[in-house]
Amino acid sequence: MLWIYNIGIVIYGLLVRLASLFNAKAALFVAGRKNSFEKMAQKINPADRPIWYHFASLGEFEQGRPVLEKLKSQYPNVKVVVTFFSPSGYEIRKNYLLADGIFYLPLDTPSHAQKFVALVNPRLAIFTKYEFWYHYFKTLHQQQIPIYLISGIFRPNQLFFKPYGGFYRKMLGFVKHFFVQNEESVQLLHGIGINRVSLSGDTRFDRVFENALRPKQLPEIEAFCGQEPVLVAGSTWPADEKLLVALANQNPDWKFIIAPHEIGASHISEIELLFPNAVKFSVLGSPLAQSSNLKSKILIIDNIGMLSSLYQYGKLAYIGGGFGAGIHNTLEAVAFGLPVIFGPKYDKFQEAKDLIAIGVAQSIGNENELLHAFNSLKSEEELKHRAKTYIENKKGATDMIIGYIKEEMKL
Template identity: 25%
Template sequence: MKKSPPARMSLARGLYSGLLCLLTPWAQRRLAKEKVNAFSAYQRRGEVSPSERSVIWAHCASVGEVLAAEPFLKALLLRYPRHQLVVTTMTATGAAQVRARLPDARHYLLPLDLPWYAERFIDTLQPEAGVVFETELWPNLLASCRRRRIPLLLANARLSASAMRGYRKIRPLVKEALSAFSLITAKAEEDAARLLALGAEKDRLQVTGSIKYDLQLPEDLPAQASAWRAALGERRVWIAASTHQGEDQPLLAAHQQLLAQDPSCLLLLVPRHPQRFDQVAELIAQQGLSYLRRSSQQPVTPETQVYLVDTLGELLFFYAVADLAVVAGSFADIGGHNLLEPAAVGTPVISGPVLHNFAEIAAALTEVDGRVEVDSASALPAVLAGFWADPAACQRQAEAARQVVLANQGALARQLEAFAHLLPPETSAERETLSPCS
């Protein structure tokens, strides 16, 4: 690995590193909650095992990024079989998804972004190339890669207007971090414009679309969802997905109103974070609702009013089970969550008004009447009842949203092509000589 001589740390990165040093005790306590195994604390210090093979490093912040990046990462495993794919995440939930969905990859928790931890991590890993998904900018880690001339791709890059306002305040630090990337593939023109305003170099920036449109649905998903749904009989089923603190109670109140109209109605409630599963279960009980937890593995009964999905990696399945999908994170100041997953499986999409993290996708769906937006959860009973009363309108919206997904696919291929400029795929001859034990 080529290594440039030690460079003087910029003032911006020096101030950032100093502040991070002061915050380290707090950060370590916070990160301790994301423990994966006995080695988690070591990994947060950049202490990882070297690989006998050349490494491709990929970083995904958490569950959402892992799920979106999964097709890209699986393609890397096929295109570069002689390399070891190493995937890092910030969270334990992200780690669980990497291990479940990418068994041929090696996983580590990302180290705390102190200069000496970053240096240790990169020196040990020695990646030949890397890809960072969305907009995970860790200045010291990226500086370590730049110093070693490691080609990096910032893939599926997005930058909301609210995030832009925050980044403007630390523009010198952000500009330095962006300079570490050999290529940046932005999701939309708006994202590209914001990245340019923060100092990204125009000749390194491409607009490729979002790989979130390139959802690869499991072949057996429709059959499995239909079988699970058939066991429920003729019940009306809706899902409130990826809920955050403060959203569950008004959504449960909306369900109470629906139950007053139709006592057989069933809510699939999916909290965003595992640490809230027990809290949400207590909240359901306090509302006097009969509920069942997914983790219990018990079948839904006619008496079950709320089905609490307290497992990971099954959201797409339950979107396919439901008649109607309410995507949460949009009723609180979160910015929304992925609207494309219910659209891809043909379930009508409903959201709250706070969608700044998915503004481009929300606009694309709204333009074709592929999404309904409500001002608050209190408006949901009327909207849901209206859909159930008009199956034709329900089907039209679902199909319009699904067509948006299909029309915008192709970003995955474009972003893989961008990565190939950094590290050419292995030739067929190289693949044929790969030992089964290597």
Template identity: 25%
Template sequence: MLHQLYSGLGAGLYPLLVLLRPLIEAIGGRFAYGIGQRLGRYPEIASVARPGVRTVWLHASSVGEVQAAIILAHALLDTAIDVSIVVSSTTEQGHRLASSRLPAATCILAPLDLPQAVRRALRAVRPDCYLCLETELWPVMLTEVRQAGIPMLLLNGRISQRSFRRYRRIRGFLAPLLDGFRQVAVISEADRERYAALGVPAARIWVCGNLKNDMEARSPDQVRAANRRRLGVDAERVFLCGSTHEGEEEQLLEVFRALAARGPAVWVIAPRHLERLPAVAALLRRAGMAFDLFSALAAQGRRANVVVVDTMGDLADLYAGGDYVFCGGSLVDRGGHNIVEAARWGRAVYFGPHMKDFQDAADTLVQAGGGFRVADARELTALLLAHVDAPDEYATACARAADMAAGQRGAVARQAALVREVLAAR
């Protein structure tokens, strides 16, 4: 009943959006970007289906999922099976990243989850397989794909503890959608348990690890040097804080001040959500700290000792340029973020007590000696300064972080194998 109501409302909304499309495009903004494709109109691709070539539709919502999709797409394109890859995303940043990193794929904006838009998109793409990354559970899309007889796989599946509590309340609505997946590849044992609790048969769930851990740390020394050149640093110590949330920058400011008191230092802040940039800028101005935007460095060079990352998709490589790396969402209760992205470059990682969304990776990195869990900013300051005073000990921790990250790889091979099995059966 709930699904019928959702689908019916969407069907009624579609003609209104078609009618308003010229106005939306005239107004501009993020809702106007690719509005034609969001309505299921893809005249520029017609159909990507070719005789003897299987078409794989890989859906990744935003930048984070697109990074995982890039890894998987390369693995599928390298296989002996002839495949054509279509990558869809729901945001402008995700679409631009996919287009720049996957020239061999067809990159589109995903259709809005409205029956008419989804059906038009399916007619244009005509996929042999639909791959959904993480928790992109769009009811109309999944229903239409299943009814069309197109096999579906959920890959790199993860459900945070916070999301699981919400999903459990609508288990009756989600269970039929999840039942449409032939295989569900999840990141951790905790994810396996949560998907099983939501109704996925245990026999269909595979713990495969995180695709993002297969991001190759290509030429670490060269990537590190390139990022430090872009940041305009040489001997300065770089305190790089990635994926920060509201309430963390205030605490990290005091950590940076303590580090800067020991010698030349640069603070790089990468807020998790770009809409928070004005708030971060206001905080720095109140603190009397000048800053540069990362996007402006190429044109003007660095003029201040603080750099605010105002771009999407750069953080994963930027970690290589840091000396002391903190992973955000952990001093405040946001569940943390992927610490392996930094560890793969041979960077030890500091994080706060709130890492429940990435608990397995955090515990593994701590046990390996390449990660450091702190209770608060005061403890982070003390530990970071201790590492400044013991460079050999810190270098050992960085090497251990790299070893741990190398041991986490292999998810792409396992998940690509699941896709190949489905394609072979087609």
């Protein structure tokens, strides 16, 4: 199986290089990894023994961020190295001030893993939610550098739990301790003989709770919203945006803020075609657009990084991704007390199931279901309290994880 894995990594690298010729995200993926080891050598002193945090993308960064920031506050002299797999994480957080070095993770080959671990020489490695890289895990294990997985979540259909999944189970064996989100994950790991598991919950609850306490104020957004009720549509894809057209047309007394997952010029143009009277955030308040801004009921967010603060201005949220690979972050909206609506692909997300169970969320599959969900959630003021209580009751994973790591590592 190892040879298949190694060939798969090589093929993946070749395909990304080919895609980089015509895809901007792939181009960033390739360009960001050029001379990566030279960049690391310039910024990192192996004698510092930093803590290494790896994140797949931006969502995982925000999920693991409470652990990083609390450990850094308690041990300010301990260096921090952050790696990302995806450009959507690296490009947004490449200037994050609490990290002493931020890099793209080189592809998982034996030579890359050995060189990386030698250059960084971490005292421990923290991975968030998922991303299991065989050669990195093996090298860390061989060097007796502990690996911790935080906010992990496992499902029965994953390869780890299949009769033919021995190679993947071996990767799990390299991990020092698992901090998982739900009891199902605990039992699945126990079922394959892994008992180094704690039911900690999800660190995202700590992150969104803190964000809702001290959100960034956005005066332009506040002025746009005025006194009218607002639906914030976060991390939307084309399938989501098409559904929202009818909803917006049928509710002229509401304003809609659409923050798409992809903000390339072509996608923004597609949204403008769906909503001809919309205004883009980049021109919001400009003298040329001011008269139309005052009349527009639709605002398109054509930048990245604002979404977690946008929800403070909403009364209801629509979360995108549910007609594709899976819904995006519902908790950022719920932390502000917003009921949420999303598409049918939510089965991988425990919080989505919880929110449906307590009546704070509804899943929809078409325009009629969206309209029904909107009408049933928009005026339920009691849901705001229920949503915030859900977040508050779930926080605390960060303290549990840090307590364990401090005890283990004697930091």
